[in-house]
Amino acid sequence: MDKCAIHYFSGTGNTHNMIMLLADELGRNGYEVHIINIEKENDRKLDNYKLHIFCYPIYGFGTPEIMLKYISKVRTPSNSNAAIVCTSAGFEGQSLFHIKRVLAKKGFEVILTDMVTYNYNWTQIFNPKTKEKQKEIFREAEVESRKIAKKLINNVTGFKNRNIMILAISWIIFIIFNKLGRKFLGRTYIADDSCINCSKCKNICPAEVIEIYKGKPKWNWKCESCQRCINMCPKKSIQLSIIKLTIYALFQLIPLFIIFNMDKKYGLSWILNIFLFCAMFGINSILANLLINIMERFSLTRKILQISYTKSYRRNVAKDFYISL
Template identity: 25%
Template sequence: MSTIIYYFTGTGNSLNCARSIGNLLEDTTLVAMQAAGEETVFPEADSIGLVFPVYAFGLPGAVKRFMKRLSCKNKGKYIFAAATSGGRVAGALVLARRMLRARGLRLSAGYSVVMPTNMILLHETSEEKKKILFDSMEKKVIEIASAVKSHEYHAVETGSMSDRILRTGILYRSASPFVKKLDHLFKADQGCIGCGLCSQLCPAHNIEMKNGIPVWKHQCEMCLSCLNLCPKEAIQYGSMTEGKQRYKNPYVEVKDLMCR
């Protein structure tokens, strides 16, 4: 039985999760959502997986755009989703289910996978907590893979009603139109060596190097790959990140995250 897993990732959590699921399944192909092109996507596999992070208690823009292009000749195709987050899935999987339904597709199973956060603007995760979360992720991955193998249906996992209404229904819907321009606070400090890695990592192709300095073009996903993965920790977000520990998923190589 074949499976194709489409993933979107910034600093590696969702790729790590997608790989871990795929390793427990037979005949699995992993494809980055942004590498799937701009045309309608018609997967031929028996099962389709969608693995993505939760941003602002909802879906990243790139994930929404991908879902709008996803189509299947067999409308009963088994589709599962895993939403990685730092702790609050809120209504992200409900939004995914709704978007698939608009395409005539059914989300057969939806899982919340808690992992260390990369949102260092607001939170940092201790090394001890990271180990606990990765151990927990592996257990959740076994549950997901087992369900996928048997095409088991599973109600989408959600946060509390207040999370769904206040955080996803109000905060996310209010903030999402402005995400692209939130990059106006990114800057390269004096430690920047002009290596261009941030530009190569950006899944939105939002960073251009000009005279050896990164320039953000206001098409941001706020995945924070540029900030977290800069080898000199020279990218800052206003004054919110100076001196803070950067985050990269330890099970993913930087080269695996490069988009060009």
């Protein structure tokens, strides 16, 4: 009996749903499947598996940082095939191309890359689809997941390809998101007055970025933007703070305004413009963070920070994902 290892990360359960379908189909067809949740286990001996499947959601047109770190530490097994199957709302960006190259350099024979479409879970920005629409998407995703499993069973090879222009644009967006976007977005979360201090958000956070300060969660700068906390809060207490987002945005627009006027007046070189922008960006980020920290300490200003539009949003967590955590 061939052994298969499924290495996965799932933010709110879409990828978890997919890997359970893959495992079921592979198991029905003679594979011994071992599921490895990279949040809990990352030191399993891998040489005994003929096939490795790496599964994860797409964040910012790329691979989550937590998965990138895991793959970078995977010990290279001998004579092992690998498949990469991601989940997204419809576009995988540069991720499959990127991870295929990374795994190949580590000695894997990558035989398949593919994607399964699920409902988006970016509740921090967009209102998730209705329950009825989500059920429809999950039914379609099950069909696609089982098709991919059958490809693996029948040794069908294939790769999702993108043209150079799309890959280049995806890389740029992903780098900005991974290095800056997800971190700033994590700092724009806030728990409103319905928070019961249950600490669930802290306990389920895969990146361990949440601390409880004076009975309320507080996010640091290492957020994955997996959306697990906002979607799984039992009281729907976690929101996007419009005021926090506005403060960060305004503080970062100031350097652009200053540099534009200085360049117009003095004709600065592009190297000096970049240097000044980076310096002011860093300083203004610190100042914006300091202002927000001060506002969070006082009840009146904290009330102001709680202004949001996400309270009325639906939440999106895949069925049975609670049990897997």
